[in-house]
Structures are given as C-alpha cells and as structure tokens.
Amino acid sequence: MGLPRGVKIRYNSASSHKNQHPKGALTKGVKHMIRFECDYGEGAHPLILERLAATNMEQTAGYGEDPHCEAARGYIRELCRMPDADVHFLVGGTQANLAVIAAALRPHQGVIAAESGHINVHETGAVEATGHKVITVAGEEGKVTADEIRVVYESHWKDPTHEHLAQPAMVYISNPSEIGTVYTLAELEEIAKVCRKCGLPLFMDGARLGYGLTADTDVTLADIARLTDVFYIGGTKCGALCGEAVVFTHGNMPRQFETMVKRHGAMVAKGRLNAVQFDALFTDGLYEKICAPAVRLALKLRDGLAAKGYRFAIDSPTNQQFIIVENSRLLELGSKVAYSFIEKYDAEHTVIRLATSWATTEEQVDELLNIL
Numbered sequence: 001m002g003l004p005r006g007v008k009i010r011y012n013s014a015s016s017h018k019n020q021h022p023k024g025a026l027t028k029g030v031k032h033m034i035r036f037e038c039d040y041g042e043g044a045h046p047l048i049l050e051r052l053a054a055t056n057m058e059q060t061a062g063y064g065e066d067p068h069c070e071a072a073r074g075y076i077r078e079l080c081r082m083p084d085a086d087v088h089f090l091v092g093g094t095q096a097n098l099a100v101i102a103a104a105l106r107p108h109q110g111v112i113a114a115e116s117g118h119i120n121v122h123e124t125g126a127v128e129a130t131g132h133k134v135i136t137v138a139g140e141e142g143k144v145t146a147d148e149i150r151v152v153y154e155s156h157w158k159d160p161t162h163e164h165l166a167q168p169a170m171v172y173i174s175n176p177s178e179i180g181t182v183y184t185l186a187e188l189e190e191i192a193k194v195c196r197k198c199g200l201p202l203f204m205d206g207a208r209l210g211y212g213l214t215a216d217t218d219v220t221l222a223d224i225a226r227l228t229d230v231f232y233i234g235g236t237k238c239g240a241l242c243g244e245a246v247v248f249t250h251g252n253m254p255r256q257f258e259t260m261v262k263r264h265g266a267m268v269a270k271g272r273l274n275a276v277q278f279d280a281l282f283t284d285g286l287y288e289k290i291c292a293p294a295v296r297l298a299l300k301l302r303d304g305l306a307a308k309g310y311r312f313a314i315d316s317p318t319n320q321q322f323i324i325v326e327n328s329r330l331l332e333l334g335s336k337v338a339y340s341f342i343e344k345y346d347a348e349h350t351v352i353r354l355a356t357s358w359a360t361t362e363e364q365v366d367e368l369l370n371i372l
Helices: 046-054 067-080 093-104 146-158 185-198 209-213 221-227 257-263 272-281 286-307 327-334 362-371
Strands: 086-090 109-114 134-137 167-174 202-205 230-234 244-248 320-326 340-344 349-355
Touching: 046 272, 067 086, 067 221, 067 244, 067 272, 086 093, 086 257, 086 272, 093 167, 093 202, 093 230, 093 244, 093 257, 109 146, 134 146, 146 167, 146 185, 167 185, 185 202, 185 221, 209 221, 209 230, 209 286, 221 230, 272 286, 286 320, 286 349, 286 362, 320 327, 327 349
Parallel strands: 109 134, 109 167, 167 202, 202 230
Antiparallel strands: 086 244, 230 244, 320 349, 340 349
16 A cells, blocks of 8 residues: 555645645635645534633633642653653643753754654754754654664764764654654664663654554553653644643653743643643543544545555555645645645655544545545
C-alpha cells in the first residue's frame, strides 16, 4: 500500500495547511464542503463544554493554583504511574515546544529533530528564535532513530572545532510523527538508552498522542513516561478547545520552568480553563474513547481508497492519511473537500493529507469515499 520503507515526506511549510487553488475557488458557488484538512476543525467534546459551563462561576486562584489543576495533575500522574511527576498546563503545542526547549537548554545548545519534525517546519522558527538551533536528521518514516542520535552526538564531540558549533543537547521526537507513523516500544527503548548514555534529555511532542495511543501499538502512556524525560499530552487536537499537559517525569523539571512558560507567552491566567478540560478528558477514559474512532475511520478511509486503486506516500496507522492524487483532479476535489497540500510527488501527482478527528463521523468518511 505504501511506498518502500524509508521514503521521506517533507511538508511544504509555506502551503501545507490550505488547498492549492485560486482565492475563492473553494467557496464560490459551493453549498457543502466536508473538511478533512486537519484534526482541530471542531470545537470541543460536549462533556468538556458541560464541565466548563458547570464550573464557570466558581472563583478560584489563577495560574494553575486552583483545585481543578491539582485534580487533573492527579489523574495524569496516576495514568503515567509517576506519582511525583511535575505537570503543567500550557495553551498550545508550539508554545509547549518552545517553552520546554528554551528552559532545558543553555544558549549555545541545540535540539536534535527529524527533518519533518514540527519544530523544524511548522513553527516559523519559534525554537530558533529563542536562540537554539534545530539540528536535523533525515529520520526513517518520519521518526528519529537511535543510530542517528548517536552519530550526531559523537560527530560533534569528535570534531576538533566543536567549540564553534551548536552543541546537540536534547532530542525531540513526536508520537505520532508528522507523517502519522508511531514509534514501537523497542524503538523508544533504544532511543532512551542512547539518550541516557549521551546525557541528552528526551522530549516527546504528544500533540496527537491520543491517536498514537489508540493505534495498533505496543506503547502505553506509562511507557512514554518511563522512557522520556519530558513529554506532553495533546488536548487541542484530541477533543479539547485548547491546551497541552506538559509532564516532567523524573524530578528533572528545569529550574524556574514556570517563569520560562510565562516569558514565552504560554501561561494561561485562568489556569483552570485547561485543567477542567483535561479533568474531563481523563475521567472514565474519555481521551482514548474519543480518539480511537478517529483512527478506526482513518483506516476505513485508507482501505476504501486502496480498493479504488489509490497509492499512499506512507503507510500510516493513525488518523492522518497521505494520498497520491493526480494534479488534474485537485481543482475539482478542492471544490468539495478541504484537504492539506503536502508536497509535489512528481510532475503529474501531488501528495495530500486527509485527517480524521475525534469528531469525524462514519457518514463523513462514506461521503469522502464517494467523492474520491
């Protein structure tokens, strides 16, 4: 179904979030359009809205010092099997990435990431604007490998001019990756082993973690907490209005981390806004309950498109599917379906992304299959 192992997809950072058509072509004369360009097109799960409404008139302390934040931290610590984990609620994924990286590194240090990693292609240089170089590796199917980390680290320290180079001092990975692939437990264990040997903190971006945990995987939330030094649980793309829960797992939170969060504009004065949402998401397993259908429907879409003869740029087991489409079909398709442009595949074909979300319905997928 997918292309050979090792194929690389690079997001076109200038245009990956919109269909490539003249202004107005997507809406002029269109009565109905279905949206599959991202997994954050809806608001929030109804239970979250109910919880926000029920607590709306409560008076609480701000900046994460309220009972809702403490309750949500407790749920997360329990699920991670890390009773002493430090948990902080930030407003969004980009803010979480730059705040964690900026707080963890000294000015001359950089972070290792895949070429397709979000911090490298879709954050307008936010990490580098804090003064920290993103040191890229090719990756394998969107994932950083243990061997790549080892080579970068050893090459730096063996270079006689290393004092003149940005020092690799952290490793950034995403699960799922930017192209929908997931790490196996064996891969994470090998990466963690190399990181600890080299003294490199391992940071996992979990913006779509709910879809990774409910895919065909042998990795659990407790595994992630055990093997990483810091990770975050995505809310924005997984049923919340906004918010990410950053978790430091081994008593390793950088000094004055909250100050760095504030400095980078990632702190919410009404801290309970995020906490109430995570409280709801982790009550009765709601987080995985609403993410699992998105993965199931994405695989239904994948199988349906494969039966129609479509090719895929990567074999993704999660809610993002990357389809190779003839250029001649893009204008018509874009009049009916919102999708994400990823890259030109060749002179005659383009790779597009279709993403399901926690709110995608069976009927929407059936309609999309009929259009395609």
